[in-house]
Amino acid sequence: MTKITSNLEVTQLVVDQPIGQDNPPMLFVPSEDYSHEPPTQHVLQTSDFDVNWENKLTDTQFDKFVEDGWLIIDDVFDSTALLALQAESGFIDYRDAELTAGIRLSDIRGDKIRWITENFFAGYYYLQSINTLAALFNRSLFAGIRHSEAHYACYPVGFGYQWHSDNPAGRDERVISAVFYLNDEWASTDGGALEIVDTHGIHHNVMPVANRLIIFASDLQHQVQIAHRQRYSIATWLRRDDTIVLVAPL
Numbered sequence: 501m502t503k504i505t506s507n508l509e510v511t512q513l514v515v516d517q518p519i520g521q522d523n524p525p526m527l528f529v530p531s532e533d534y535s536h537e538p539p540t541q542h543v544l545q546t547s548d549f550d551v552n553w554e555n556k557l558t559d560t561q562f563d564k565f566v567e568d569g570w571l572i573i574d575d576v577f578d579s580t581a582l583l584a585l586q587a588e589s590g591f592i593d594y595r596d597a598e599l600t601a602g603i604r605l606s607d608i609r610g611d612k613i614r615w616i617t618e619n620f621f622a623g624y625y626y627l628q629s630i631n632t633l634a635a636l637f638n639r640s641l642f643a644g645i646r647h648s649e650a651h652y653a654c655y656p657v658g659f660g661y662q663w664h665s666d667n668p669a670g671r672d673e674r675v676i677s678a679v680f681y682l683n684d685e686w687a688s689t690d691g692g693a694l695e696i697v698d699t700h701g702i703h704h705n706v707m708p709v710a711n712r713l714i715i716f717a718s719d720l721q722h723q724v725q726i727a728h729r730q731r732y733s734i735a736t737w738l739r740r741d742d743t744i745v746l747v748a749p750l
């Protein structure tokens with residue numbers, strides 16, 4: 501099986517050679533001797549990111565989503581896909597996240613982000629898989645989702661994201677938010693929990709552990725507590741509008 505070296509612990513935020521079509525992250529087993537070209541993320545295929553969402557999302561979980569407004573799926577992807585996402589997230593040329601009109605308020609949100617486009621490898625397959633999840637929400641809950649958008653996010657040590665909902669006042673295009681986490685071995689002492697207030701007003705702390713997807717109604721209030729370790733994730737929104745625009749994040 502192809503193995504991808506996870507570089508989350510070693511990569512600094514400044515990346516000299518960001519990933520892209522000309523510079524795909526390598527997929528390799530360090531001990532293996534590749535006499536030819538080592539495989540890169542070019543070898544990934546859509547099927548590596550196949551998830552049987554219907555198996556992962558039981559009726560009980562759908563009921564919980566309707567009742568409480570959120571649910572968690574663990575062990576989402578097979579190891580090839582997870583490792584590819586981890587590798588890719590470590591090589592991105594991240595940009596400061598913005599609020600509105602290009603204003604950066606790092607006391608509100610400290611994440612550095614990169615929107616996923618077709619120029620990505622693993623991230624783009626991830627988005628396709630999320631679209632099949634959206635179709636399931638449409639079939640099961642008539643969610644009315646038309647498309648999804650996602651960005652990689654990296655929270656440097658000492659940063660979080662203060663209380664917010666994912667729809668600004670008066671807007672409702674974002675129906676469901678989904679955040680996929682990438683850090684292996686995240687401990688509670690690493691901070692960085694996602695704190696979410698459910699539809700009954702109860703607070704829950706969700707640890708950002710690798711291969712976990714939290715799905716919640718975009719109108720719910722939530723915050724990212726200060727991270728004590730570099731924290732990697734993919735923030736994803738399932739939207740009801742039909743235009744695909746790369747908008748500034750909230």
Ligand SMILES: O=C(O)CCC(=O)C(=O)O
Binds near residue numbers: 694708722735750
């Ligand atoms: O990373 C997380 O747990 C949540 C991120 C978030 O709330 C956002 O990007 O809007």
Ligand SMILES: [Fe+2]
Binds near residue numbers: 664665666722
């Ligand atoms: Fe959010």
